[in-house]
Amino acid sequence: MEFTFDLNTIWFILIGVLLAGYAILDGFDLGVGSLYLLTKSDKDRRVLLNSIGPVWDGNEVWLVTGGGALFAAFPEVYATVFSGFYTAFILLLFGLIFRAVAIEFRSKQPGRIWRRNWDWAFSIASILIAFLMGVALGNIVAGVPIAEDREMYVSLFGLITPYTVLVGITTVALFIMHGAIYAAMKTEGELQKQTSGWINNSIIFFAICYVTTTMATLIYFPDMVQHFIDFPFLFFVAVLNMLAIANIPREIHHGRHFRAFFSSAASIFLLLFIFAAGIFPNIVKSSIDPQYSLTLYNAASSQQTLMNMLIIAIIGIPFVLAYTISIYWIFRGKVKLDSSSY
Amino acid sequence: MDTELLARLQFAFTIAFHYLFPPLSIGLGLLLVIMEGMYLKTKREYFQTMTKFWVKIFALIFGMGVATGIVMEFEFGTNWATYSRYVGDIFGSALAAEGIFAFFLESGFLAILVFGWNKVGPKMHFFSTIMVALGSMMSAVWIIVANSWQQTPAGFHIVGEGLQARAEVTSFWEMVLNPSTLDRLSHTLSACFLTGAFFVLSVSAYYILKNRELDIAKAGIKISLIVAALASLLQLTTGHQSAVTVSHTQPAKLAAMEAHFNTSKSAPLYLFGWVNEENQEVNFGLQIPGMLSYLIYGDSDAEVTGLNEFPEEDRPPVNIVFQSYHIMVGIGFGLILISFLGIYFWWRKKLFDKKWYLIILIFSVLGPQIANQLGWITAEVGRQPWIVYGLLRTSDALSKAVDANQILFSLILFGIIYLLLFILFIYLLNDKIKAGPQKLAHSSSTEE
Numbered sequence: 001m002e003f004t005f006d007l008n009t010i011w012f013i014l015i016g017v018l019l020a021g022y023a024i025l026d027g028f029d030l031g032v033g034s035l036y037l038l039t040k041s042d043k044d045r046r047v048l049l050n051s052i053g054p055v056w057d058g059n060e061v062w063l064v065t066g067g068g069a070l071f072a073a074f075p076e077v078y079a080t081v082f083s084g085f086y087t088a089f090i091l092l093l094f095g096l097i098f099r100a101v102a103i104e105f106r107s108k109q110p111g112r113i114w115r116r117n118w119d120w121a122f123s124i125a126s127i128l129i130a131f132l133m134g135v136a137l138g139n140i141v142a143g144v145p146i147a148e149d150r151e152m153y154v155s156l157f158g159l160i161t162p163y164t165v166l167v168g169i170t171t172v173a174l175f176i177m178h179g180a181i182y183a184a185m186k187t188e189g190e191l192q193k194q195t196s197g198w199i200n201n202s203i204i205f206f207a208i209c210y211v212t213t214t215m216a217t218l219i220y221f222p223d224m225v226q227h228f229i230d231f232p233f234l235f236f237v238a239v240l241n242m243l244a245i246a247n248i249p250r251e252i253h254h255g256r257h258f259r260a261f262f263s264s265a266a267s268i269f270l271l272l273f274i275f276a277a278g279i280f281p282n283i284v285k286s287s288i289d290p291q292y293s294l295t296l297y298n299a300a301s302s303q304q305t306l307m308n309m310l311i312i313a314i315i316g317i318p319f320v321l322a323y324t325i326s327i328y329w330i331f332r333g334k335v336k337l338d339s340s341s342y
Numbered sequence: 343m344d345t346e347l348l349a350r351l352q353f354a355f356t357i358a359f360h361y362l363f364p365p366l367s368i369g370l371g372l373l374l375v376i377m378e379g380m381y382l383k384t385k386r387e388y389f390q391t392m393t394k395f396w397v398k399i400f401a402l403i404f405g406m407g408v409a410t411g412i413v414m415e416f417e418f419g420t421n422w423a424t425y426s427r428y429v430g431d432i433f434g435s436a437l438a439a440e441g442i443f444a445f446f447l448e449s450g451f452l453a454i455l456v457f458g459w460n461k462v463g464p465k466m467h468f469f470s471t472i473m474v475a476l477g478s479m480m481s482a483v484w485i486i487v488a489n490s491w492q493q494t495p496a497g498f499h500i501v502g503e504g505l506q507a508r509a510e511v512t513s514f515w516e517m518v519l520n521p522s523t524l525d526r527l528s529h530t531l532s533a534c535f536l537t538g539a540f541f542v543l544s545v546s547a548y549y550i551l552k553n554r555e556l557d558i559a560k561a562g563i564k565i566s567l568i569v570a571a572l573a574s575l576l577q578l579t580t581g582h583q584s585a586v587t588v589s590h591t592q593p594a595k596l597a598a599m600e601a602h603f604n605t606s607k608s609a610p611l612y613l614f615g616w617v618n619e620e621n622q623e624v625n626f627g628l629q630i631p632g633m634l635s636y637l638i639y640g641d642s643d644a645e646v647t648g649l650n651e652f653p654e655e656d657r658p659p660v661n662i663v664f665q666s667y668h669i670m671v672g673i674g675f676g677l678i679l680i681s682f683l684g685i686y687f688w689w690r691k692k693l694f695d696k697k698w699y700l701i702i703l704i705f706s707v708l709g710p711q712i713a714n715q716l717g718w719i720t721a722e723v724g725r726q727p728w729i730v731y732g733l734l735r736t737s738d739a740l741s742k743a744v745d746a747n748q749i750l751f752s753l754i755l756f757g758i759i760y761l762l763l764f765i766l767f768i769y770l771l772n773d774k775i776k777a778g779p780q781k782l783a784h785s786s787s788t789e790e
Binding site: 317 | 773
C-alpha cells in the first residue's frame with residue numbers, strides 16, 4: 001500500500017485527532033454520566049454534575065468541530081454516513097439534546113421528582129450516546145452497504161449486529177472506566193471512596209470487553225490488521241496501548257489518580273490510532289464492493305479547500321489548546337459547591 | 343406527504359426553534375459586557391448583582407442554544423446529503439471555521455463567566471465576558487457567510503457534470519465576502535442586539551411595575567434603551583442596504599417581497615396588502631407610487647424587474663414572502679418608535695412613571711423575536727426554488743437514502759421534544775425572573 005504524506009492524509013489525521021480529543025474529553029463526562037445513578041444523595045449527585053459542569057460543553061465542541069471538519073474535508077463521507085445512518089443518528093441527536101438540557105435544568109428546581117427525572121435523562125442519555133458512537137465505529141470496521149451511487153440503503157436494524165453491539169458496549173465500558181477515574185480525581189471523602197470502588201470494577205469490565213472485541217475483530221475482520229503486517233511499527237503501538245491499559249490499575253493501586261487518568265486518556269488515543277491505521281486509506285468501507293468504499297481521496301474536497309482549511313486549523317489550534325488548558329487549570333482540584341454551581 | 347416537503351418542514355421547524363436562542367445570547371452577551379464594565383468602573387454593588395443575575399439567565403438560554411444547535415450541524419448531512427456533496431467544499435469550510443474560531447472561544451470562556459466568579463479576579467472575569475460575547479458574534483459571522491453563499495454564490499467554479507457536479511472554491515475570500523455577506527451580517531447582528539435589549543427592557547419593566555429590584559431594573563432599562571435605540575436605527579439602514587443588494591443579486595426575491603409582477607418604471611411600494619398569486623394582483627393594498635424605484639435606485643422613475651421576467655419554475659412563492667417581509671418591516675418601525683419614545687420620556691424624567699409605556703415594554707420582547715423569524719422566512723422562502731441560488735434546486739438536494747417515513751418519524755419526535763423543552767424553558771425562565779436578581783445572584787438556586 002502507498003503512503004504519501006499529502007493534504008488528504010493530513011486531514012485524515014486531523015479529523016482523527018479531533019475525534020480522539022472528543023473521545024478523551026467528552027469520554028470522561030459521558031462516563032461520569034453513565035455512573036451517576038449509582039450515587040444516591042442529592043449532594044453527591046451535584047458534586048458529580050459540577051465536576052463536569054464547567055467543561056462538558058467545551059468537550060462537546062470537539063464533536064461539533066469534528067463534524068464540521070468532516071463536512072469540509074470529506075463531504076462525501078459526511079453526506080453518505082449521516083443520511084445512511086439516519087435513524088440511528090437522529091437518536092444520537094436526541095441523546096445529546098436531552099443530556100445538555102438535563103445538566104442545565106436539573107438543579108434549577110428543588111423538587112424531588114423534577115430532579116429524579118432529569119437524573120435519569122442525564123444518565124440514560126450518556127450511556128446511549130456512548131453506545132451509539134461505538135455502534136457507528138463498529139459499522140465502519142465491519143463495512144456498510146455503500147452502492148455505486150455512493151449512497152447506503154440500510155435500516156436501523158441492519159446496523160445492529162452482534163459485532164457492532166459488542167463495540168458499542170466496549171465503548172461504554174471504556175468511557176465508564178475513564179469517567180470513574182475522573183470522578184475519583186475530582187471528589188473527596190466518602191464520595192471518593194465510592195467512586196474509587198467503581199474504578200476497579202470498571203477496569204475489569206473494560207478489560208473483558210477489550211479482549212473480546214480484539215478477538216472478534218481479528219477473527220471476523222482480519223483486513224483490519226493488514227497494515228500491521230506491512231508496517232511492523234504498528235505492532236508496537238498495539239503493545240503500547242496494552243501497556244497503557246495495564247498501567248491504569250497500577251497507578252490506582254498507588255493512589256495516583258491523575259496518572260491513571262492520563263494512562264486511560266492515552267489508551268483512548270491509541271485505540272483510535274489503531275482503528276484509524278486499520279481502516280486507512282478507507283474512511284468508510286463498502287461491504288458491497290471495495291471499489292465503492294469512500295477513501296481519503298475519492299471522498300475529499302478540492303486541494304484548495306484542504307489547504308484553506310489547514311491554514312484555518314493552524315491559526316485556530318493554538319487558541320483552542322490555550323483555552324482548553326486554561327479552563328482545566330482554572331477549575332483544577334476537588335469540586336467545591338458554591339452559589340454558581342449547578 | 344413527500345420527502346421534500348417533510349425534509350423542508352423539519353429543517354424549517356428545527357432552525358426556527360433554534361433561532362429563538364442565539365439572537366438572545368448574542369444580544370445579551372453585549373449587554374453583559376456593558377453591565378460588568380459599569381460595575382468595574384463604578385464599583386456599585388447593584389451592577390454586580392445585575393450582571394450575576396443576567397449571567398444565570400444567559401446560561402439557561404445558551405444551554406438551549408447548544409442543545410438545539412447541535413442538530414443543525416448534522417442536519418445537512420442527514421436530510422440534505424445531495425446538497426452536502428454539492429457544497430461541502432465551500433459550505434463545510436464555513437461550518438468548520440465556526441467550530442474552531444467561535445465555539446471553542448464561547449464554550450471555554452462561558453465556563454469562567456458562569457462558574458468562575460470565585461476562581462478568577464474581576465478583570466479576568468470581565469475579559470471572559472467579552473470573549474463570550476465576541477465568540478457568539480463570531481459564530482454569527484461564519485453562519486451568515488455560509489448562508490450568504492447560498493444566496494449569492496461567489497469565489498467558486500463547478501466541477502463535473504450532472505449528478506456528479508459540485509462547487510469547488512476558487513477564492514476563499516471571494517467566497518467569504520460574497521456580495522451579500524456584509525449587508526446580511528450587519529442586519530442580523532443588529533437584530534440580535536435588538537433582541538437582547540428588548541429582553542432586558544421587558545424584564546426590567548416588569549420589576550418596576552412590581553416596585554421591586556428598582557436599582558437594577560432602572561439601570562437595566564437605561565442601558566438597554568440606548569442599545570435598542572442605536573440598534574433599531576442600524577436595523578433600518580442595514581435593512582435598506584440588504585434590500586438594495588437583493589434587488590441586484592436576487593431580483594426574483596425582491597419582486598416577491600413587493601409582489602411586483604410586471605417589470606415597470608416607477609414601481610410602487612406597498613405598505614400592506616394581500617397577494618392574489620393566481621391573478622397576479624394585490625388586494626386591499628395601500629401603495630406609495632414610485633417609492634420602490636426610489637428606494638432602490640434613488641430615482642422614482644427607475645425600472646424594477648418583475649416576477650414575470652422569470653420562468654414560472656424559477657419563481658418563489660409570493661404571498662408568504664410579501665407578508666413576512668412587510669410585517670417584519672412594520673415591527674422594525676414599531677421598535678424604533680418604542681425605543682425613541684423611551685429616550686424621550688427619560689429626557690423628560692418621566693420614564694419610570696409611565697405605566698402604560700412600561701406595559702408596552704413588557705410585551706415588546708416578542709417584537710424582535712417575531713421579526714427575526716419573519717426576516718429569515720423572507721430570506722429563505724424568497725430564495726426558493728433554489729437551495730443555492732441559480733445553481734441547485736431544493737428538490738434536487740435531498741438525501742437519496744432517506745425515505746419519507748423516516749423523516750416523518752423524526753419530525754414528530756422533534757415536535758414533541760421541542761414542545762416539551764419550550765414549556766420547561768419558559769417555566770424555568772419565569773421562575774428565575776420571579777425569584778429576581780437579589781435572591782438569584784447571592785444564593786444558590788440549587789440547594790434542596
